[in-house]
Amino acid sequence: MKKKLLIGAGVVLVAGASFYGYRTITDNKNRQKAVDNFVSDLKKQNFDAYSQLFSKKSLEDYTLTNKKVKERYETIFDSIGVTKVKVTNLKDEKYGKKNYRLTYNLELTTPEGVIKPEKYKAIYSKSSNGKYEFKWSSYLIFPGMEATDKVLLQNDVVERGAILDRNGKPLAENKEFKQIGMNPTQLGDDKQAALKEISEAIDMPVEKLEALLEPEWTKGDVFVPIKVLNDKEEEALKDKLPTGTSLITKKQRYYPLEQSAAHLIGYVGQPTAEDLDKNPDLDETTPVGRMGLEQTLDNELRGKNGLSLVITTAKGDVKKTVFKRKAVEGKTIKLTLDSDAQQKAFASLKNKPGAMVASEPKTGDLLVSTSSPSFDPNQFVSGIGDKAYKELSEDKNLPFLARYANRYAPGSTFKTITAAIGLDAGVIKPEEALPIDGLKWQKDNSWGGFWTTRVKEQPTVNLEQAVVYSDNIYFAQQALKMGEKTLMDGLAKFPFGKEMSLPIAMEPASIANEKKLKNDILLADTAYGQGQLMMTPLQQLEMYSVFMTDGNLISPKLVADAKNEKTDGVISAKSAHLVLNDLVGTVANEDGYAHNLYHDNFKLAAKTGTAEIKEKQDTVGTENSFLLFLDQEKSRFMGLVFSEDSRKNGAANEKAEELVNYLEQNYN
Incomplete structure (x- = not known):
């Protein structure tokens, strides 16, 4: 009977030991889990979960809640931009009869550097519900803090630069x-x-x-x-x-x-x-x-x-x-900008769609870059009214569009580049006069219904006449004599397909939709500035700088201390001078298209241009007007004027006089 009891007692004793051991193992796991959560939530800056680890009673002693603890940590860590939290030298030990103490070093990485590791301590114990909870203390924010201390963020606010x-x-x-x-x-x-x-x-x-x-x-x-x-x-x-x-x-x-x-x-x-x-x-x-x-x-x-x-x-x-x-x-x-010139240029556009740009070609300094119509930026800073914003956003003339950085077919101003490439290739001879009959021409019957047209009829045309009177047929014929390879090789020296170095967003200039000009019609069209050519007024200004700097290309710059960028030998100096001198007649000749800009005591060169956008030939489309003007004698300034839908809004040369006069007086 005793033996049976002993066995029974033995069974009972063994069972009790197993239960006690299981409870101890479980308790240790819960304690370890609490420590792991404390460290993990702190490292991850998961302050929502971290704040829940503290007992309510310890928070009440500081008149805090879990939510306020979370907000305190987020405010401090966000304000100094903590990107990484590193916990080192972690030690977990018994602390008295019922408590445990966690000691560790905390290192905070911020964009300004690392806040030196400091030693922290956190007391925790098992609560009545069996969970391990941490005791809140102000030194858990920063060691050395007392209950009545405060953490303050002090801002040293700087002004925005002018x-x-x-x-x-x-x-x-x-x-x-x-x-x-x-x-x-x-x-x-x-x-x-x-x-x-x-x-x-x-x-x-x-x-x-x-x-x-x-x-x-x-x-x-x-x-x-x-x-x-x-x-x-x-x-x-x-x-x-x-x-x-x-x-x-x-x-x-x-x-x-x-x-x-x-x-x-x-x-x-x-x-x-x-x-x-x-x-x-x-x-x-x-x-x-x-x-x-x-x-x-x-x-x-x-x-x-x-x-x-x-x-x-x-x-x-x-x-x-x-x-x-x-x-x-x-x-x-x-900036390199001249605010007086900028205001005169904008006023000259008279709120009609268009743009003006101007520069000092030898340095690339951009003097003017304005677009019309526009808006008052001060309205946006102070808070533009709904009615005023609606009027701007629904305006069909697109006042938010920066037209100096928007791409267009350049029209006849581009003939200057075609002329220079032809001269360098030996295809265009300045003294040679081409016999041209009538106001329209086509290579042969293979062109079908497509004809190249011109405005002024004369039986023979040399380079100077072709430039002054902007003869499309002359340039179409010269392009066909050059051939696609010669023209494209010449254009490859210009910055087509390349980003400008200006801090202004714009798509790169492009010659055609494909790498080659697919036929003679496109070759002819490209030669006089149409076809698939796409350039912004700023890109035109950059490319035409070769005529002012002995054939070298000077990229415009806008920030005064920016680096000057120069590309040598884009065209020959001889061709650059020859084309520039031919452009003087556009202003000096009484029947020149920019004669309204003529002054007896100043030699201005210019090239007008139009680019017509229409669905098919022999119809009237939208015509954009351009004017390139250049200080022929001293190369102190050059500019480009663009007038959108010029039949309705006026030609570019009609808008240039005030800006040209200002530049002649102040940059000569």
Whole structure:
């Protein structure tokens, strides 16, 4: 009987030991899991899960919640841009009868460098529900912190750098404006009536005003910003502000040239959520470039705000600087642009679709780059009204299109390049006069219904006459004599298919849709600037620089300290001089197409051009007009004028006089 009991007791004892061992193993696994989660969530910056590891009682001692712990960590780590969290020297040990202590070193990597590893400690124990929970303490944020200490982020805000023209005049600057805002307590009993009054006064929908009043902080006697006013808006509101509104002073980006440089300079706006996600250096108050040079050169102009992360006592005394990022001032960028020339050029376009560009060919300095019609970038900085934006976006003349960077068939201005290639190849002989009969011509019957046409009829035509009177038939015949290979070999020396070095977005210039000119008709068309040729006004300006620099190509530059780029020997100096001298007759001859630009005391060379866009021959299409003008004597300036749909909007040479006069007076 005893033996049976002993066996039974033995069985009981063994079973009890197994259960105890299982419980111990399980308990150790749970403890290890808690430690692993603590380390893993910290390394991954998963602060939502990390904050749940702390006991509620320990958080209540600090008047905190799991959510507030999460927000604290996210605010600190995001503000200093922590990219990597490294946990080293991890040690887990018994701490008293019921507690355990986790010690470790924490190393934070930021874009500014690594914050030195510091030693941390975390106490944890098993709760009544069997789970292991950590005890919250302020030194888990930073060692040495006491319960009453605070973590402060101190911003050293820098100003955006200015954009200046060649003479130091501002093209983009920071200027003080008036900002209108609402005081919710002063909107009166009829809030909707007050919002409607504000809406009508500043062209902003009531719905947007209501949205501004939704956040919790807007309840009470506070200033709720609406928009920064431009000079016209401020003037309109100076006698009577809408109910419940007031004005404060705020510094904001300003563009003195307004419409005349809008496409080129661009404008700034507040960063979007996507911007903030992509760039840890940004915050909600830092304007970013939205268009033009403001966007292209944003990093340089914006600089970088300084930031300090400090631990202070309850009184505000600094105990420790944890992190410091030095402020980088926004760079002031000087351009080669001449703001006076830019404004004169824009005014000359008279808000009709077109563009003007001009440069100093020997240096490549871009003096003018303007497009019409345009818009006022200041409206976008201060917050353009829905009605005003709708008018711009629905305008059939496309005011947002930068036409100086948009590609078009260059028309007859391109004959200058064909002439130079033909001269260098020995095919075109300046003194040789080709017999041409009538106003239209075709190679033979294989051309079917296609004819090359010209405007002025004369029985024989030499190179100078062909250039001055822009004879399409002459250049078509010379191109066929050259052949596809000779013309394409010559064009290959020019920057077709290559990106320009300017900080302006545009597609590369192209000769044809395929690598070769597929037939004689396309060869002839290309020779006088049509066919499938596509070039922006800026690309034309670059290529035509060979006539001003002894056959070398000088690429335009816009930023004053940018490197000068030169391609030697694109055409011969002899051919460059010969074509340039022939272009003088376009201005000097009384029947020259640009004679309206003639001055007795100045020798200007020019080439007019038209490119007609139509579905088939013998129909009237849209005609674009171009004017190339060049300082023949001193090579101090050159320019290109483009007029879109010139039958309706006027020829390019009719728009050039004011700019040419300014350049002759100031760059001679």
